[in-house]
Amino acid sequence: MKRLAIAAATALLALLYRFCRLFPVKRRVVCISRQSDDAPIDFLLLKEELSREEPPYRTVILANKLESPLRYVPVVAKQVFFMATSRAIILDSYCIAVSLLGKRIKAPVVQIWHALGNMKKFGYAALDTPEGHSSETARLMHMHEGYDAVAVSSLNFRDDLAAGFNVDPSIVFEAPLPRVDLLRDPQFRSEQRDAFLQDHPEMAGKKTIVYCPTFRKTPAPNEKEAMRSLLSAVDFDRFNFVYMPHPVSRQALDDPRIITATRSGADPLFAADYVITDYSTVMYEAGLMGVPVYLYAYDWDTYHEKRSFNINLARDVPTLFTNDAAAIATAIDLDQFDEQAFARFTESNIATLAGESATQHLTRRIIALAEEQPPR
Template identity: 55%
Template sequence: MLYALCRLLPQRQRIVCISRQSDSAPVDFQLIKDYCERRDPPWGVVILAKQLRNPATYLIEMIRQVYYIATSRAVVLDSYCIAIGLLHDRIRVPIIQIWHSLGNMKRFGYTAFGAEEGHSEATARLMHMHEGYDAIATSSLSFANEFAAAFNAEPAKLFEAPLPRVDLLLDETHRNRQREAIHTAYPQLRGRETIVYCPTFRKQPAANEAEATAALIDAVDFDRFNFVYKPHPVSKQVIDDPRVVTIPSGQFDALFVADVIISDYSTVIYEAGLLDIPVYLYAYDWATYREKRGLTIDFENDVPALFTDDPGAIMKAIEDKDFDAEAYRVFENANVTLPENASCTETICEAIIRAVMSCRENP
């Protein structure tokens, strides 16, 4: 009823971008907004970003979402949106899903039913999860079938376009500017190489999380290295150790100050590849994680990086600079296909606008 009422209002030359990933505008949406507003002719862009912490208060946000969905020319998502799911086939403008992570790694959506880290199939179908999309961006068509299955969509709806933030990772001037800004904010990081630790988000922390994290930190030679913790945007893990510098998501991206990255099962390893930073995988809970979370790659054999639960082995490899950059580049290229004649931001934005024009021609 609310959507029907809002449809009576004038429709604007505007795109609405909706995210549940954070309470601040995701950088991908900021880049879409900057491009579209500079375009000739320009397009307005409204960004609605809010995490779902309290269902009662989130209802107010959903009312805002419905208003903008009804009065905009297109909707862009980077995650599941409840309002879109509930309205699905009633929405009369194109809906473009760009997802929030690079590459192919974990099962999600419809391919994660039954896994502890996935959603309930009954709830997903009740909420019409990922229904109604007109186009879905993927960083590479090499895994189109797996990606389409996660959204329960036809592969034909997929188009190849890495996330806009890839442009920033490839921009040397931006990288240097961000690195200097981080050094200014955290001057203790100057003078030594910096290891950035980026663990993935776990719905339920591993039983040995605290012990494993402490062992990793204790293995670091702090006379030679800084150790920076980059928490996942929705993670509640806190590292309370005075030797560790925590740089949360927000104003800075800790990847820009990294000389080495330690991760586990996070798609941040693809961003590291774009930055040409050596990657080491700390798999302290591999035995349980692979059971809880369905995966689409074999970390032990597919990723050309050290994969171990031994923090001492990781630090020795880092100190010896034991990393096969060429093999990692091949792995990276299989998961992130860069556009040849345009930026990633332009590729996604023009795909959105083409979807709007096609919708106008075929009402």
Template identity: 65%
Template sequence: MKSLAVRIATALLAAWYALCRLLPVRDQIVCISRQSDQEPVDFRMIRAYFQREWPGWRVVVLANTLKSPLSYLPVMMRQVFYIATSPAVVLDSYCIVVSLLGERIKAPVVQIWHALGNMKKFGYTALDTEEGHSAETAALMHMHEGYDAVAVSSLTFAEDLAAGFNVEPSIVFEAPLPRVDLLLDKGNRAAQRAAVEQACPSLMGKKVIVYCPTFRKAEPANEKEAMAALLNAIDFSRYALVYKPHPVSTQVIDDPRAIRIEDPAIDPLYRADYVISDYSTVMYEAGLLGIPVFLYAYDWDDYHGKRAFNIDLERDVPALFTADAREIMAAIEEGGFDHGAFDAFVARNIALPENETCTAHLCRRIMDLASGRE
């Protein structure tokens, strides 16, 4: 039944695409995201760059989470319309329409993904694991098919990314996400820091710890105990804890001592004195900001059996890796974080362009594809 439904949906999308192809192709780039219902920061920066450098072109951003198949149908129809009438398509996540239409799409499709660097196995390298999809579902949905170019923060991960998307390594190119420019911009840092303090005046006068865990499909058995241990290890007369969940996470820390900033335009990372994460690529963002990182691996014994990694977190990441929250707070108190080693680790995995911004570097590649120069 599911297979029949997918075939029918594919036929309808293909017919709608063929009809839309009768319309003129416009000077526009369509950017599609399933990560949130708000315009992703990377797409916002791409749009602003095109407006400034190529004012005759426009960038259309379609950002919609999948809440139900029925409500997502008009979203997919709109995606097809813009895919058919644009000379280039940019994705930051899996797109059902692109995968089902595949080679029918005439415009080049660029996958920039939504995470800096790459650590965890995903896509085709995580099939039939608890944190991945089944091989049956991947085949049925033609998962990650239809890409013409794939951006990666560093060619260090080129083969890992190619394997995850099941594409030829030759289409992978080095281009960190535009948001890196914001992390490196001193003016943006100051503005964001001020915005965080205005949103949370209680942070004033305290060292701020930002907790940024990775996304998990299922709640770990020891999650509540681990969160209680972390909160109980913190001296809240001297420190404040801000919880920054993964964009698609449903985890809730039900404790008034854990502060959460609801405004998606305000990033608490800019106010952090310390970052506690686990298996998340947010560690790269923290590294670019020069913030000490500590890895709270309270469910490691269970998680690494569900999800394989492209790097050895315990050996390759020069940061404390522990299941003991008290050990993390002791390390914070001692101030022994090795910034030089961590900076070198980040530099290996986020390859900054030499003579231009990350946004300019990526946008030029997109424009070259849209203009048929590649």
């Protein structure tokens, strides 16, 4: 039944795509995300840079979370129209329409993914694991098919991304995400910090800890206990505690002392004096800003069995890696963090480009793909 339903959906998408191809192809790029309902900052930066081209490229950003399959139908239809009438398609996540249409798509499809660097195995490299998808689902949905190019923050991860997307490594190219420019810009960081603190005046006079855990398909058995331990270890008289959940996570921390934030407004990460995470690539973002990072691996014993990694966190990341919340609180209190070692780790995993910004570099690569062939 599932196979027949997907085959019928694919046939309808193909028919819709052929109809939409009757409309003229415009000097336009379409960016598609299902990470959130807000336009991702990477897409906004690309849009601004593409508008500077001569002649300029128009950019359409379609950002919609998949909350309900029925309500997603018109979203997919809109995606197909812009895919059929644009010069290039940029993705930062899995896109159902792209995968099902595959090689029927005439415009080049560029997958830039949504995470800096790489850490955990995903996609095809994590099939049939508790945190991954099943082989049957991947095959039926043609998961991650149809890509013409894949961007990676450093060629250190080329083979890892190629395995995750099941693509030939030759189409993977080095291009850090545009947000790297903002993370490396002291003025922007200062403005964002001021904006976040202005939104939360109650934070004045204290240093700020931002907690950014990774997404888990199922909560860890000891999650509630671990969160109690973490909050008990924080001295709320001296520190603000900001919780920044993963964009698709449903985890909530119910404590009046906590500020729960998202990135829809001023990014709370820019207000951080310290970052606590676990297995998230947010560590690279913090590293680019020179913010101390500590890894709270409270469920490591079970999580590493569910999800394989491309790096050895305990060995390769030069910071505290522990399931002891009190140890992290002590490290923060004593400023125990090797800033230089962590900076070297970050720079080795996020490429530094000579002579152009990350946004300019990625834009240039996208335009080269878009202009390889004249619009049909």
